[in-house]
Amino acid sequence: MSEHLDLWEIEVEFRDPLVTGEGTHRTRRSILVAATEGGITGWAEAPAFPSGRFGTAAEAWDSLSDPASWSGGLPAIPIASAALQAARADRTARRLDTPLHLHLGGEDRPVVARHPFGLTDPAAIAGVLEGIDDVTAVKVKIGPGRDVATIAALRAARPDLDIGVDANGAYRDPTDPVFPALAELQVSFIEQPFPPEAIESLLELRRRGVDGERRVDRMWQKR
Secondary structure, three states, X not given: OXXXXXXXXXXXXXXXXXXXXXXXXXXXXXXXXXXEEOOEEEEEEXXXXXXXXXXXXXXXXXXXXXXXXXXXXXOOOHHHHHHHHHHHHHHHHHHOOOOHHHHOOOOOOOOOOOEEEOOOOHHHHHHHHOOOOOOOEEEEEOEOOEOHHHHHHHHHHOOOOEEEEEOOOOOOOOOOOHHHHHHHOOOOOEEOOOOOOOHHHHHHHHHHOEOOOOEOOOEEOOO
């Protein structure tokens, strides 16, 4: 039996522009992948970051459309390779009549859905959250000069809110006082505080990740 791929390109327009350290983004393009073999189809997505990190939508499309260019049965473009592997895993799970998360070794447990916010002022975040009691967790983009005050205002407005932050590699110094300040504000995690290549800075920040009262254990980089 041979595998057949069908591809669709979609572009989702954000209700409000998403502002990050990499610029202002109004849409996001993705490639939907359907991998069929033996009458069973697995589905996945190759979602391109607006910055093009890990491959653009166009590159994913071209790579998935040309199996002759693959190495080891997978495309070279990271988001295309991940999508193809995910579609094949989904197809296998469907063949076994098993939920995908169990097929991959996961377990049944609640998953927290986070409302995302781009770089913005505290009043804008508070305005969105006002009267929305069912939002229990958020992820807020931060950057130098647009970090502690925003999170402090959000924490004051919603003391029980689960707050995570994403810096998109905007910081350079693991001794920056912003990090213990964020820990004091009880953020759940700090995503990509440094540029992708700055692994040593991340390790140093993890070693220093204590302000005497509070530790942020969840920090990671995107490679």
